[in-house]
Amino acid sequence: MSTDRRFAIRVESALPIAALLVAWYLVTHIGVTDPVFLPSPGRALRSFVSLFSVSFFRDELAPSLVRIGGAFLLSVAVAFPLGVLSGQIPLVARLVLPLCGFTRYLPVAALVPLCILWFGIGDAQKIAVITLGVVFQLVLLLAADSASVPKELIEAGRTFGLSRSQVIWRIVLPWSMPAIWDDLRISAGWAWWYLVLAELVAGNRGIGYFIIQSQRYLETERVFAGIIFVGILGALTDLLFRISASRLFRWT
Amino acid sequence: MGENALLQFDKASKMFLDTKRHPFIALEEVSFSVRAGEFVTLIGPTGCGKSTLLRLAAGLEMATSGAVLYQGRRIAGPDLERGFVFQSYNAFPWLTVSENVGFGLRDESDSLRHREISTWLGLMGLTEFADAYPKALSGGMRQRLALARSMIVKPKLLLLDEPFGALDEHTRENMQQLLLEVVSTSGCTVLFVTHDIREVILLGDRVILLSSRPGRVLREVVSPLSKPRRRDHLRTPEFTSLYETILDEFPI
Numbered sequence: 329m330s331t332d333r334r335f336a337i338r339v340e341s342a343l344p345i346a347a348l349l350v351a352w353y354l355v356t357h358i359g360v361t362d363p364v365f366l367p368s369p370g371r372a373l374r375s376f377v378s379l380f381s382v383s384f385f386r387d388e389l390a391p392s393l394v395r396i397g398g399a400f401l402l403s404v405a406v407a408f409p410l411g412v413l414s415g416q417i418p419l420v421a422r423l424v425l426p427l428c429g430f431t432r433y434l435p436v437a438a439l440v441p442l443c444i445l446w447f448g449i450g451d452a453q454k455i456a457v458i459t460l461g462v463v464f465q466l467v468l469l470l471a472a473d474s475a476s477v478p479k480e481l482i483e484a485g486r487t488f489g490l491s492r493s494q495v496i497w498r499i500v501l502p503w504s505m506p507a508i509w510d511d512l513r514i515s516a517g518w519a520w521w522y523l524v525l526a527e528l529v530a531g532n533r534g535i536g537y538f539i540i541q542s543q544r545y546l547e548t549e550r551v552f553a554g555i556i557f558v559g560i561l562g563a564l565t566d567l568l569f570r571i572s573a574s575r576l577f578r579w580t
Numbered sequence: 581m582g583e584n585a586l587l588q589f590d591k592a593s594k595m596f597l598d599t600k601r602h603p604f605i606a607l608e609e610v611s612f613s614v615r616a617g618e619f620v621t622l623i624g625p626t627g628c629g630k631s632t633l634l635r636l637a638a639g640l641e642m643a644t645s646g647a648v649l650y651q652g653r654r655i656a657g658p659d660l661e662r663g664f665v666f667q668s669y670n671a672f673p674w675l676t677v678s679e680n681v682g683f684g685l686r687d688e689s690d691s692l693r694h695r696e697i698s699t700w701l702g703l704m705g706l707t708e709f710a711d712a713y714p715k716a717l718s719g720g721m722r723q724r725l726a727l728a729r730s731m732i733v734k735p736k737l738l739l740l741d742e743p744f745g746a747l748d749e750h751t752r753e754n755m756q757q758l759l760l761e762v763v764s765t766s767g768c769t770v771l772f773v774t775h776d777i778r779e780v781i782l783l784g785d786r787v788i789l790l791s792s793r794p795g796r797v798l799r800e801v802v803s804p805l806s807k808p809r810r811r812d813h814l815r816t817p818e819f820t821s822l823y824e825t826i827l828d829e830f831p832i
Contacts (some may be wrong), residue, residue: 480670483640486657487664488684488733502674579674579713 384538392534396523399458400516405498407463411470411513415477416500422473423424425471428464436461436522440529449530457526458519473507474500483556506577513569520562533559582607585613586737586769587637591646599823605794608634609646612788612797619763619770621780624790625830630773631667633795634739635772638664650737660684663735663768667742669722671714671729676682677701678710681723684733696753703762720751724758731762738763740772744779753811755781760809777826782809789829798829 349369355361356368363371414421438458447453477500485499527536535558542550606629614620624630635641636648639658648655650662650765656665671680682697701707703726715721723743730738740759743751756779763770772783780787781803789798804818813819 343773478670479669480666481672484664484666484672486640487638487662487730489660499672502672505674573693577674579715 353564364546365548367435367552371549372552372556375547375549376556377544379553379557380460387533388535388538391451392523392527392536395454395526395534396458396519399455399523400462400519401516402455403459403462403466403519404512406459407466407470411467411472412496412500412504412508414467414471415474415504421471424467425510427466430519432464432468440526441525444530449532453530454523454526454534458522461522462515462519465518466511469511469515473511476507477503506573506580509569509573509576511567513573516569517562518563520558520565524558584615585649586616586618586651587638587771588613588649589633589646590641592633592636592648593635593645594629595642595644607636607643607792608796610671610795610797611646612800614771616736616769617767619760619772619783619785620784620788621762621772621774621784622788622790622793623774623777623780623826625792626775627788628792629795630775630790631741631791632740634664634771634773637737638662640664644743660733661736662736663730663733663745664742664776665723665726665730665738669714669719669726669746671717671722671725674715676711676716677706677725678706678712680714681706681728681732683729696732700732704728704758709736712788718751719747720755723755725745725768727755727759727762731766731768734766735768737769737771740770743772745774745776752779757810759783764808777823780826781805781822782811782813787822787826789826801825 352366355371356363356366367375399504410420410424414424436457440457443453443456443460481499481503482495485495490498523534524536524539527534528540531537535554538559539551539554542548542554589610589612591609591611592607593605593609595603595605598604608832610633622630622633632641636643637650637655639655639662642655650659672683675683678697678701681700684692685693685696688696698707698710701710704727706721706724706728709717709721714725717725718786726743744755747755760783772780774780782805784803787801787803789801790796791798801822804822805816
């Protein structure tokens with residue numbers, strides 16, 4: 329591909345984002361909107377920069393990271409064995425997959441009141457909401473990954489006298505790891521959504537709490553700053569998974 | 581059926597159910613035996629159940645009726661003593677070439693492992709690719725890798741399912757010579773399946789002809805060619821007459 333063409337593709341990709349920013353700028357500067365409800369891009373940006381302070385990192389970011397980290401680890405700890413085994417052992421698949429296929433259609437937002445009832449408004453409630461949102465989908469994705477191992481690789485392993493569990497450890501896991509890693513990346517994105525949802529409705533700390541609190545005081549530029557901050561954290565998580573994948577799975 | 585048969589098919593039949601659950605017979609009352617140290621080739625038209633027959637010998641499938649015996653005992657499943665080289669390239673893509681070659685080695689000490697692996701890499705001309713992943717290898721190299729991976733564990737019986745079918749003419753001839761050398765040094769017994777008439781004659785001490793579906797043993801022919809066999813044999817009258825005999829059995 330020529331350099332010109334590559335440049336053109338970049339411009340085309342950036343164009344809608346640029347148009348949105350320009351529209352935002354124009355709307356706020358012509359004065360058709362009230363700055364209380366829609367701050368200018370400049371004010372939102374200044375507010376975003378002001379988030380980089382010890383108090384924000386300590387009081388809002390750190391609690392959010394602990395919750396999403398804990399919930400994600402819990403989800404993976406549950407989904408990984410269930411998903412991988414479901415992909416290879418029909419009995420496990422029959423026990424696990426129908427349940428997950430049903431529960432994943434339960435809207436997580438509708439489970440929030442129950443989570444508050446059962447777990448209060450502390451970290452446990454946040455972790456419960458995120459885990460409920462992630463774990464069932466993740467089991468189904470990982471089951472599909474582990475089921476996609478080519479039959480001839482499994483049979484090659486068996487001709488070396490591998491037992492069923494050795495086939496899973498030495499063939500199924502290493503083969504499906506890149507796909508599993510990619511599904512972890514996708515589910516980490518969902519975890520960010522559910523974290524914010526859980527913090528918006530209950531609590532007294534965290535980025536979601538910061539957003540709802542700013543809205544209550546009509547500090548709309550801080551609402552924008554919080555949204556941008558979460559967006560960037562989500563994108564960073566995604567990037568970390570992608571970079572580590574290219575290091576971990578050189579054989580692909 | 582002699583006492584010294586390493587592998588024995590005794591009226592072995594294999595029936596499958598097709599997608600509409602109709603039964604079809606892949607192999608019907610197949611009887612033959614392979615003595616220790618023999619190189620037996622087996623030829624038959626496409627779809628005659630050649631691969632199924634090998635899979636029964638490997639223990640990847642079980643006979644529906646009759647028996648498949650190894651060292652006088654019914655085969656219950658795959659075993660390290662019976663190596664298998666598949667038609668498709670099925671190196672483990674997440675392992676380097678040397679890790680692939682050493683896959684079947686278990687209890688050996690590290691130094692012994694390394695010595696064995698480098699010996700086989702050398703024999704197969706793969707030394708300079710030791711740390712490469714299989715995706716970097718050509719078709720011929722992949723089958724040399726598969727052969728090394730199977731031979732390194734010193735199987736008593738090597739089963740090969742059209743291993744050179746996907747290779748070009750020149751590479752195939754090199755692989756045939758390499759196989760003959762490796763097998764004669766190791767003294768292992770071979771059952772080699774193909775649909776290439778030249779290949780069965782050139783490689784086999786004995787040739788078994790299988791009918792089209794359902795597969796049945798048509799006849800067995802002892803090779804008139806002297807050992808060691810080389811390409812020059814392709815121009816001898818013995819070769820031509822055996823070629824004609826086989827061709828007569830499979831009118832096109």
